[in-house]
Amino acid sequence: MTVYLVRRLLQALLVVFAMSVIVFVGVYAIGDPVEILISPDADQIERERAVQSLGLDLPLWHQxxxxxxxxxQGDLGRSFVFNEPAxxxxxxxxxxxxxxxxxxxxxxxxxxxxxGLYAGLRPNSPVSKTIMAGxxxxxxxxxxxxxxxxIMVFAVQLGWLPSTGRGETATFLGVQWSFLTLNGLSHMAMPAINLALFKISLVIRLTRAGVRETMLMxxxxxARAKGLSPARVTFVHVFKNILIPVVTVVGLELGSTIAFSVVTESVFAWPGMGKLIIDSINVLDRPVIVAYLMIIVLMFITINLIVDLTYSLLDPRVRLEGKGA
Known part of the structure; x- marks a missing residue:
């Protein structure tokens, strides 16, 4: 376990370094934030002063x-627009x-x-076919x-749920959370469901495929021949063995959900990182863009490590030490 963790941490450092180069060069090679941040009426002296203050006069490698x-040192740059640490x-x-x-x-x-479990156990039933079509x-x-x-149905026509914003929040561990209040949950319902639709379909199809494959083992x-009940066969022998691919996909999808919630946050005016990155891209706020992408890289690396460690808990036959072979 220790050798595996050390190996993974070294790999993570190399990935973070490589991604920092790609992200930095890719973002800093596109556009000129001075053209957006400085008034078109500004003279050349003011432009040069702005370029120097932002550190854009240095060569790219020096930047x-x-x-x-x-x-x-924990400093990912200072926002050009907000003049605060990114x-x-x-x-x-x-x-x-x-x-x-x-x-x-x-x-x-x-x-x-x-x-997905129902669709796998009863693949030919009308309900299962409806689930797969959905x-x-x-x-x-x-x-x-x-x-x-x-928004049109539940907010405009029915008036059941609020369409935008985060609603009321409550403090827990010094952080504001919406899910701790009823009003916050009502604001959270539609964007969470919107984000979940694709994931639900993915989990359904993955679970069904796993069940169909496992039932033939x-x-x-x-287990059936020993006279075990169908419930025990399903939840002890089948369900446990299909969890490994499900955990893998759900873990990776969690990272992608965090990284690519931009559309949902924009539609529902949800004040998260996705909306911040869209606003930053519009004004070429490079430090915020680079900091966001680097944090996403770290999240993906951490989630992948957690998923790998979860393997050994779900199936002792998975030996972490042998993964590098």
């Missing part, structure tokens, strides 16, 4: 070395995105696992269109 040195801005918005992402994944697991819609419908339809046949 990267300055960024890398500051990043090692990391601070992102951390202020992170709780809103995290609770939305975790809410969406919770919905996808609670809804997708039972439906999962195709979840894959096919665009997120922004579903969000607009949810010898150990399941032996």
């Amino acid at each position: 990267y070395l300055v960024f890398l040195g500051n990043a090692l 990391l601070k801005l992102i951390l202020q918005r992170m709780p809103a995105t995290l609770e939305l992402a975790f809410g969406a994944m919770f919905i996808s697991i609670v809804v997708g696992l039972p439906l 999962s195709i819609l979840g894959f096919s419908l665009p997120t922004f269109w579903v969000g607009l339809m949810l 010898d150990y399941v046949k032996f």
Whole structure:
């Protein structure tokens, strides 16, 4: 276990370094933020002063070395627009995105696992066929269109749910959370469901495929031959063995949900990291863009490590020491 963790941490450092170079060069090679931040009526002296104050007069490699040195000290740059540390801005918005992402994944697991399990156990029933047809819609419908339809139906026509904003929040561990209040939950419902639709379809199809494959295994046949009840066969021998691929996909999808919740946050005016990055891209606020992308990289690396460690808990046959072979 120790050798595996050390190896993974070294790999993570190399990935973070490589991604920092790619992200920094990619973002800083596109556009000129001075053209957006400075008034068109400004003279050349004011423009040069702005370029020097932002550190844009240095060569690209020098800018990267300055960024890398500051990043090692926990400083990912200062926002051109807000004149605040980029990391601070992102951390202020992170709780809103995290609770939305975790809410969406919770919905996808609670809804997708039972439906996928039923569809796998009874593949030819009309209900199973309906479930699988519905999962195709979840894959096919665009997120922004579903969000607009949810607002039109449940907010405009029925008036059941608020359409935008985060609602009332409550403080827990020094952080503001919406899910701790009823008003916050009502604001969170539609964007979380909108984010969860694709994930529900994914979990349904993955669970169904796992069940269909596992039901043909010898150990399941032996369990039935021993006279075990269908419930015990399903939840002890079948369900446990399909969790490994489900955990893998759900873990990776959690990272992608956090990273790509931009559309949902924009549609529902949810004040999270996604909305911040869209606003930053519009004004070429480079430090915020780079800081956001680096935090997303760290999140993906951490989630992948947690998923790998979970393997050994779900199936002792998985040996972490042998993964590098």
